[in-house]
Amino acid sequence: MTCLQSRTFARIAALTLLAAAAIAAHAQAADKPAISLDEYFNTTSITGARISPDGSSAVIATEAPDWKSSTFRSTLSLWTSREGLRPLTQSGSDLNAQWSPDGKWIAFESDRPLIGEASSDDGAPAKDGADGATTRIWLIAASGGEAQPLYREKLDAHTFAWSPDSKTIYLAAATPLTHEQEDAKKEEWKDVVRWREQERGDLILALPVAASLAKAAAIPAPHDGDQPGAKTESDPVLPTTALQIAQIQKAINELAPSPDGKSIALVTDSISHRMESPTQAEIYLVPSAGGDLRQLTHNEATESDLQWSPDGNSLYFLVRAAGGSLEGKYRDVSGRIYRLDPTADPADKSIQRLGSDFSGTFEDLTVSGSGAIYALGIKGTEEQLYLLDGAKSIRLPGLAGSYIGFSAPHSGNSLLVRFGAINHPTQVYLAADASHPDQLTPLTAVNPIFAERVQPEWRTYQWKAPDGATVEGVLIFPPGKKDAKHLRLLTLIHGGPADADGNRFGADWYDWATLAASKGWLVFRPNYRGSSGYGDEFMLQIAPHLVSKPGEDILAGVDQLVKDGFADPDHLAIGGYSYGGYMTNWLITQTTRFKAAVTGAGAVEHAANWGNDDETFDDSWYLGGQPWEVPAMYASEAALFQMNKVKTPTHLVQGGADIRVSYLEGETLERALQALNIPHTFLVFPGEGHGLGHNPWHGYIKVRDELDWLEKYCGK
Numbered sequence: 001m002t003c004l005q006s007r008t009f010a011r012i013a014a015l016t017l018l019a020a021a022a023i024a025a026h027a028q029a030a031d032k033p034a035i036s037l038d039e040y041f042n043t044t045s046i047t048g049a050r051i052s053p054d055g056s057s058a059v060i061a062t063e064a065p066d067w068k069s070s071t072f073r074s075t076l077s078l079w080t081s082r083e084g085l086r087p088l089t090q091s092g093s094d095l096n097a098q099w100s101p102d103g104k105w106i107a108f109e110s111d112r113p114l115i116g117e118a119s120s121d122d123g124a125p126a127k128d129g130a131d132g133a134t135t136r137i138w139l140i141a142a143s144g145g146e147a148q149p150l151y152r153e154k155l156d157a158h159t160f161a162w163s164p165d166s167k168t169i170y171l172a173a174a175t176p177l178t179h180e181q182e183d184a185k186k187e188e189w190k191d192v193v194r195w196r197e198q199e200r201g202d203l204i205l206a207l208p209v210a211a212s213l214a215k216a217a218a219i220p221a222p223h224d225g226d227q228p229g230a231k232t233e234s235d236p237v238l239p240t241t242a243l244q245i246a247q248i249q250k251a252i253n254e255l256a257p258s259p260d261g262k263s264i265a266l267v268t269d270s271i272s273h274r275m276e277s278p279t280q281a282e283i284y285l286v287p288s289a290g291g292d293l294r295q296l297t298h299n300e301a302t303e304s305d306l307q308w309s310p311d312g313n314s315l316y317f318l319v320r321a322a323g324g325s326l327e328g329k330y331r332d333v334s335g336r337i338y339r340l341d342p343t344a345d346p347a348d349k350s351i352q353r354l355g356s357d358f359s360g361t362f363e364d365l366t367v368s369g370s371g372a373i374y375a376l377g378i379k380g381t382e383e384q385l386y387l388l389d390g391a392k393s394i395r396l397p398g399l400a401g402s403y404i405g406f407s408a409p410h411s412g413n414s415l416l417v418r419f420g421a422i423n424h425p426t427q428v429y430l431a432a433d434a435s436h437p438d439q440l441t442p443l444t445a446v447n448p449i450f451a452e453r454v455q456p457e458w459r460t461y462q463w464k465a466p467d468g469a470t471v472e473g474v475l476i477f478p479p480g481k482k483d484a485k486h487l488r489l490l491t492l493i494h495g496g497p498a499d500a501d502g503n504r505f506g507a508d509w510y511d512w513a514t515l516a517a518s519k520g521w522l523v524f525r526p527n528y529r530g531s532s533g534y535g536d537e538f539m540l541q542i543a544p545h546l547v548s549k550p551g552e553d554i555l556a557g558v559d560q561l562v563k564d565g566f567a568d569p570d571h572l573a574i575g576g577y578s579y580g581g582y583m584t585n586w587l588i589t590q591t592t593r594f595k596a597a598v599t600g601a602g603a604v605e606h607a608a609n610w611g612n613d614d615e616t617f618d619d620s621w622y623l624g625g626q627p628w629e630v631p632a633m634y635a636s637e638a639a640l641f642q643m644n645k646v647k648t649p650t651h652l653v654q655g656g657a658d659i660r661v662s663y664l665e666g667e668t669l670e671r672a673l674q675a676l677n678i679p680h681t682f683l684v685f686p687g688e689g690h691g692l693g694h695n696p697w698h699g700y701i702k703v704r705d706e707l708d709w710l711e712k713y714c715g716k
Contacts, residue, residue, distance in 0.1 A: 037515070037704055048096065053099055059088065060076070062076075062446065070695045091110060094138070100166040111134060137169060137207075150216065158174065160172070172205075172251075204252065211241045245287075246291070248284070253268065254266060259312040275302070279298075279300060282295055282297045301319045304320060305318035316339050319335060319336045332543070334533075337388065339351070358386065362386075377395075381472070396437050396438075406437075413433060421505060428444045430443055453518075461524075481522075484522075486566075487520075488571035495578030495580045495581075498531070500527045500533040509702050521573075526557045573595060573713075573714040574598075578661065578690065588648040596713035598653075598710065605668070606627070644676065653702050659690070
């Protein structure tokens with residue numbers, strides 16, 4: 001295909017996307033059937049996509065439910081300009097693929113078992129005690145073949161990165177105990193957990209790829225009669241080919257080797273991965289040959305997305321929305337992008353903020369091989385691509401919708417992007433010209449069922465809060481009923497609170513608005529005070545009134561929808577998960593207008609939740625201090641102390657292993673509803689944390705029962 005043909009095809013593809021969206025927006029409900037619950041939950045999610053260094057190929061990660069095995073399968077596919085898309089791995093547990101800089105290898109994380117290592121009957125990796133299966137680094141040739149483990153030791157990889165010459169993989173993992181130390185620990189402490197005392201920091205290891213692969217391949221499988229995966233005293237704790245570069249009393253989230261290969265930048269986390277203070281996330285630099293760590297940042301922000309400039313003179317990084325900022329004390333503000341000079345003294349405060357003229361929030365960052373700095377920015381209900389030039393942010397041409405991920409090659413001028421919209425399932429596309437991400441060639445075609453089903457219609461909606469502020473949200477109408485009046489209303493509140501609903505695709509247990517719309521609900525998705533994408537001031541106004549201030553925004557929106565005639569005041573329902581659950585729990589204490597509520601993983605008080613939350617520092621910021629400093633605020637913003645006002649039948653769900661919002665918060669709410677004789681039901685999902693990512697049946701049952709609850713108490 002010539003360059004001219006490629007550009008023409010890209011333009012045609014982009015126009016086709018727009019035309020398809022226009023056709024879907026005007027389709028009549030009678031033309032196509034509504035999507036079913038089963039079809040909705042068979043959605044395949046695109047979880048990652050990375051372009052090869054030369055821009056000719058891409059590795060694409062997907063996740064899909066495996067109903068028979070009650071799990072999700074994560075697989076990798078390879079797209080090439082010559083052959084199109086083909087499967088690359090099939091184990092069902094392969095994540096975080098990274099190209100070697102020479103483009104010959106793809107490394108990825110997987111907890112697939114080794115030959116001879118115990119596995120469960122359904123083929124999933126076996127659980128090794130309480131720690132679960134071992135996540136190792138695996139490699140597969142870009143030209144095809146079988147994947148090979150980089151090492152065989154039971155060493156869990158926290159993160160990894162390629163060296164610039166493609167000869168070495170740098171690996172961060174928890175410092176292991178020797179066999180003697182492990183035996184001594186078991187002898188002295190048995191199964192006792194020593195909170196904080198037993199936590200260990202991370203090692204950074206360098207594993208030469210050729211030698212490590214040869215060593216791993218040379219180890220034979222166990223003989224008959226051997227216990228699969230059994231450990232002997234002669235087994236090494238660390239790979240024998242590994243060089244230890246550094247050790248730190250923190251966990252490591254990211255590794256980023258410099259372009260010249262002489263140093264490695266890294267981002268830290270707390271040892272326990274419970275982020276009790278933003279100061280636990282900092283950027284360090286260490287020589288790649290080994291040596292002392294040098295701390296580059298000292299702030300109250302949570303840095304991420306490390307990227308080097310091609311010349312190695314700059315390090316770029318992102319601080320996501322509600323991750324603090326470098327401009328002072330911790331505050332929940334919009335996402336920001338920064339540049340630092342890795343050779344400068346951190347004391348000279350030489351860190352530069354990029355794109356500071358942007359009034360939305362930055363979500364992602366990529367530096368191209370030419371040094372161009374691209375970012376994803378959310379502003380209002382759209383997420384688009386921007387080119388950063390110092391303090392300036394230049395919005396690139398884009399399709400209406402949301403670009404939710406992208407990567408740039410080392411050479412060439414293309415971009416690999418993921419793009420979707422409310423009525424357009426997210427796909428991977430290639431933009432041949434990075435300056436025109438509106439001209440896209442599709443590489444994937446997952447979830448075709450949505451094009452075969454009638455689509456809901458939507459629009460943005462604005463109203464005035466009691467204090468006069470303008471608030472925005474999204475209305476999703478039942479198919480064929482855009483702008484219809486007197487509809488039953490479901491107010492579905494996003495989590496965060498530093499998030500926003502907009503023109504983006506969603507089809508899962510958390511984002512099921514379009515499914516509810518297809519069942520006849522007008523779905524109202526308010527971007528209340530505290531939401532991102534509307535500037536720092538809008539986000540900051542949530543503090544210290546964590547639920548009452550955004551609650552006023554939401555109720556004002558519901559009132560306006562009733563006044564405008566869209567919503568039937570006799571058929572109002574409310575729901576949300578995580579912070580959306582916080583808000584649902586609060587709002588049913590403030591009004592009896594809602595005939596049904598569905599809530600999940602939402603706190604009903606703030607003191608115990610402060611103690612159990614794995615990101616506790618933002619709780620105290622939101623409420624203006626620690627529990628003993630402002631006890632009155634903790635009490636006044638808690639639904640628990642106003643539960644006597646509740647009349648709304650309420651459906652609750654909670655992950656049984658949730659540490660973001662403790663499972664005990666769900667139990668507390670259930671006990672209050674039981675004491676008050678309020679109709680309710682409580683579903684607990686075993687083994688699930690804050691997200692329901694282990695068993696697809698859990699998300700399916702959650703939404704199935706939530707829809708049934710809404711019909712029972714608020715249906716016509």
